[in-house]
Amino acid sequence: MTTDPSLSSATSPATVTAEDEVAGICADLLRIDTSNYGDGSGPGERTAAEHVMALLHEVGLDPELFESAPGRANVVVRIPGADPSRSALVLHGHLDVVPAQAEDWQVDPFAGEEIDGLLWGRGAVDMKDMDAMMLAVVRQMVREGRKPARDVVLAFFADEEAGGTFGARYAVDHRPELFEGATHAISEVGGFSTQINGQRAYLLQTAEKGLAWLRLIADGRAGHGSQVAADNAVTHLAAAVARIGQHPWPYVLTPTVEALLRGVSDLTGLAFDASDPARIDALVDALGPAARFVGATVRNTSNPTQLSAGYKANVIPGRAEAAIDARFLPGHTESGMATLRELAGEHVRIEPIHEDIALEVPFSGSLVDAMTAALLAEDPGALVLPYSLSGGTDNKSLARLGITGYGFAPLRLPEGLDFPGMFHGIDERVPVDSLKFGTRVLARLLETC
Known part of the structure; x- marks a missing residue:
């Protein structure tokens, strides 16, 4: 599970940055159909999980893939931090998506097309965008021999869109040792921007x-x-x-x-x-x-x-x-x-x-301070506010281990883009510039939190 982050891959030169490759990683993930119908009839997450494994292996990491049922695959790897005495941070995403009916879309929902600076496809906002940012940032850190401030448990779960039974819930119930020493987690549906009376504000999910x-x-x-x-x-x-x-x-x-x-x-x-x-x-x-x-x-x-x-x-x-x-x-x-x-x-x-369960955690503490600082370093004139999500995330499962979870998938969005409306909607798309912004914020966070 654990590997030395000083390792690097000859096929991934150190000059390649997270900003360089995040859009390509996201597009590749969008092209893998991981539709979750909630009844076991979908394609499963195995193909996407194997793709994630290859990206992590390429830079010298040694992740573990485990299935909760045939095709329902999860990937986890622990990256040692600069201060091993500190508690670990879980950085997690899910690989499944809700189904999409192609006839309702302007484009093929599984083509991963970039049009006018936006990546289109099922999962572009929920949540293969964040998966791609996580992968791009970690790959750059490992290639350059840099360590996060503390241990990071990088996890990609199955089945979030049907409640996580075959994903995060399975991992928590059957593989709790993977999260040993972790006290906090960050994942989807927070950290994106909106405009309030002309002021850009980022909503951090608490x-x-x-x-x-x-x-x-x-x-x-x-x-x-x-x-x-x-x-x-x-x-x-x-x-x-x-x-x-x-x-x-x-x-x-x-x-x-x-x-x-x-x-x-x-x-x-x-x-x-x-x-x-x-x-x-x-x-x-x-x-x-x-x-x-x-x-x-x-x-x-x-x-x-x-x-x-x-x-x-x-x-x-x-x-x-x-x-x-x-x-x-x-x-x-x-x-x-x-x-x-x-x-x-x-x-x-x-x-x-x-x-x-429902969750409510403090909008305070060192992790919140670090998330806020990372956002404001990239967007100095902005404001950060807490908010509550009407849906749910895999943080519910991690809470069973006493892990405090936040929604933080940082994206600076253009005014007028109905980002929340695309969750489980048609014509999902995310700006490439927003993905690049997110990699910069996440990199700062992992180095400082």
Whole structure:
């Protein structure tokens, strides 16, 4: 697992920098289809993992590839730091992507094309861009014989897009020794820029909502479609789905979200009032494209996503099912589930499909200081603010080992680019200049954190 970072490869000259090769690494990763359908039917991550292994082997590192199931591959390597007495930092990404329907895209989602300075493809923002930055920065450090400030555990996981069962969760449960001595981690969905009243601000992720993918099940009396059916499973289910999907969850500001909105208030002059939803909405809207993420972090959410019932138009089924994607604020999971059970009603029961914890960590400390300093060194006039992610990351799994995780994939983005809107959306693309910026920031961070 561990190797001497003074080793270098003859095929990777020391004159090649992370900025030189990050776009090429990203394009190559985008061309590898790692679609995760959540049911085991996808191509898996093995091909991408082997590509990552080759890039790391090329500069003299000795990573380990291990599978949690056939084709579900993970890659981990520990890079010794200048001060081995310090705790280790986990720098991690995931290799899988959500599926893409080519007919919906302007380009082939797995062609990895560069058009007008942007790389297009499924995973360009989630998160093969960060994978490429990690690889490019580490490869340059190793080629030049430089060590990070402390041990770095570099990890590329499978299955993040389906909850991490075959990736980070598997690694934590079955290979915890890989993360020995690690106290902090950084990964995706933070560190990107947005414009607030003409001021560029970077949003550093310090919290993420918990998730509950739930199955609603209604049982009723099966029968002929022409009969009076008071105990109809479809009717019971439809009513529950409507109540849950239309429920007006109250606004609740966690410490992270409150700190962000107070920062937005300072920049815009808009009034902050935690008790006034209209003022909260105005501050969220001032975040521009980032409002997509932040707007879902001022309250719990519960969205119906799937329905299943019956097999013939004239047969009343005895069972009907639906799926709900619920996301709960830190500290509000139990109360949120109690509300869902009440909304489901007496005829509908709730069973878990997949559940995971919410996270909230301090916007303070030496690592946060180092991330902030690394960003401001490359963009001196900017501001750094904390924010909460409405989705989830593999930091949830690492938290089981007591590892404090942050979202920090640094990208300076052009004004007007709807970066958050491309997560799981169509026409994903990332500016090449943003990737180069990210390599400079990450290199500074690893040398100083």
